[in-house]
Amino acid sequence: MGKHVIVGAGQVGAHLAERLTERGHDVVVVTRSGSGPDGVERIAADVTDRARLASITAGADALYNCVNPQLHRWAEDWPPMAGSFLATAEKTGAVLVTLGCLYGYGPVDGPMTEDLPLNATGTKGRMRARMWEDMHAAHQAGRIRATELRASDYYGPRSTDQAYLGQVRFVDPLLAGKRVAFLSDPSVPHSWTYLPDVAEALAIAGTDERAWGRPWHVPTGPAVSTRAVAERLCELADAPKPRVYELPRPLFKAIGTVSPLFRELRETRYQFDRPYVLDSSAFQKTFGMAPTPLDQALKAIIAAS
Structure with a gap:
């Protein structure tokens, strides 16, 4: 070794x-x-x-x-x-x-x-x-x-507040039945x-x-919307139906005037305004590694919550 x-x-x-x-x-x-x-x-x-x-x-x-x-x-x-x-x-x-x-x-x-x-x-x-x-x-x-x-964008156990689907800003509030704000349209397909x-x-x-x-x-599963991830997470956890809403664009811009993070996110917001799809087939074929199925990943996240 x-x-x-x-x-x-x-x-x-x-x-x-x-x-x-x-x-x-x-x-x-x-x-x-x-x-x-x-x-x-x-x-x-x-x-x-x-x-x-x-x-x-x-x-x-x-x-x-x-x-x-x-x-x-x-x-x-x-x-x-x-x-x-x-x-x-x-x-x-x-x-x-x-x-x-x-x-x-x-x-x-x-x-x-x-x-x-x-x-x-x-x-x-x-x-x-x-x-x-x-x-x-x-x-x-x-x-x-x-x-x-x-x-x-990452998701998974021990994800930090830097992750859009992280434990603090996404998973924990949804499992507690709270509303969750997302920076763009949560119905747009996105690779996670x-x-x-x-x-x-x-x-x-x-x-x-x-x-x-x-x-x-990196091996990544099929693109799925933020709302679909939230719905499946709550279904698997037997939690209340998720409430995910888009953060209004004027508010997003206003927060950026005082938050360095939100100010920087303006540059990459395009990733969430339209489908954002990653093809990882090259690594999967070369090294024989498949991405973890969404349900399996979400069950691990729930178990770690």
């Missing part, structure tokens, strides 16, 4: 640490505070400190970038962190596995596949596009080995990626050389 270094212990990093530990690997979790799940080595470090990150990663088989800066800080926070990950991968030889997103594609018509151009014009989308372009160029030049896994599936795909990508050198989409 090998040594695997995970930077970030949030809703994905913690799940990934468990997956790798179950496989018998030595797992090191790096965060600014030194937090992390039980059963792993936990180290406090600033990821922008290249010498420190390289020292921690020395001898590792894989380095996982599971960091998630606050949205309004991306332009400032990502460049030094991304540079540190690249430098560390080059110095140590560890495979760089980055948890990406779909922002880089920008608005698209039809299902998203990995061969789509990275045509985003917004700040966050261009930032993620540049990060992959730099990683891919370094991989092509033989300086590092790298891959990026892109997922849609199950958190344990994200961790499983990352674990595969860090240990299977077939994954290296290109981006992949």
